[in-house]
Amino acid sequence: MRTIVTTAGRPDELSLSLANKACEQLGLSFEPRKKRSVAKISEQLNANVIVAGKNRYEYYPKGASGPFFFHPNSAAFRLKRVAKGEKDPFLEACQLQKGDAILDCTLGIGSEAMLAAFIVGDSGKVVGLEADPNVAFIVQNGMKTYDTSELPLTNCMRQIHVVHREAVEFLRTQSDNAFDVVYLDPMFEEVIEESNNFEALRDAGRHVKLTNEWVREALRVAKRRVVLKAHFKSLAFEEFGFVRDVRLTAKFHYGVIDKATLQV
Known part of the structure; x- marks a missing residue:
């Protein structure tokens, strides 16, 4: 299944820059958010979604219950x-x-x-x-x-x-x-x-x-x-x-x- 990159709900310049970075490094295409939920984008495009937020990336595999993101955890x-x-x-x-x-x-x-x-x-x-x-x-x-x-x-x-x-x-x-x-x-x-x-x-x-x-x-x-x-x-x-x-x-x-x- 393909993966696309989008931004946070209200993207700023940093979010757009991070989205571009993900597209370049992973060879993925960019999809404008257009006020859609991540679940809606995933459903419409039948794709996994990487969201470039203001301070981190979040990864939503299609059908996942929640996002994966980096945190030092335990x-x-x-x-x-x-x-x-x-x-x-x-x-x-x-x-x-x-x-x-x-x-x-x-x-x-x-x-x-x-x-x-x-x-x-x-x-x-x-x-x-x-x-x-x-x-x-x-x-x-x-x-x-x-x-x-x-x-x-x-x-x-x-x-x-x-x-x-x-x-x-x-x-x-x-x-x-x-x-x-x-x-x-x-x-x-x-x-x-x-x-x-x-x-x-x-x-x-x-x-x-x-x-x-x-x-x-x-x-x-x-x-x-x-x-x-x-x-x-x-x-x-x-x-x-x-x-x-x-x-x-x-x-x-x-x-x-x-x-x-x-x-x-």
Whole structure:
């Protein structure tokens, strides 16, 4: 399905400029708002809609219950906890060090990538892959322009390199041991109802399923470990050989394949 770009209901020069930027970067056509609702435009043109507002982009996949837009989400308070020395299950699973390189194969809103950026620091590297071009555009622009005075959140957002690419396709192009850690976070098989931001991403993003090739390529590209995040009911941990960290009160778990243990 095609995607078109429009402006906010009452566009100003900034909104028009942002709309033009989206059209140029994504190769999309512009549709004047003409006082129509986004739902009406989507219905009339049978298209997904990107809205260039006065301070952010919003993405409305056709039929979605709400827009997808960039927001640091849980990363803000998780970073504050980590900065105070508290543990985070994602970081515990990844075992990142300063200067490491991590590949996030399913960037989404980028919460975990921001945590990774905090740990690896300026000398490290964080690459985030997003298969959907519209989501990649929204997140990439959001990370560059989101207005916050919170540190280290701003630095972490700016450090992430967003790449519009399908994960397995990208992994095939990488050399052995190219990243210290490869992180996999496919769309959950089960809905976590209270996660509203995730629901917007579920409508907007690509639905992917873990495969043998994906895990095999991730293991080849990872120097130290591959980390999987999935719903606690998921069978993927056992199916693909991940050692699961069972957290009794959590609705999702992390699993790890440590390459050092494979070589023993």
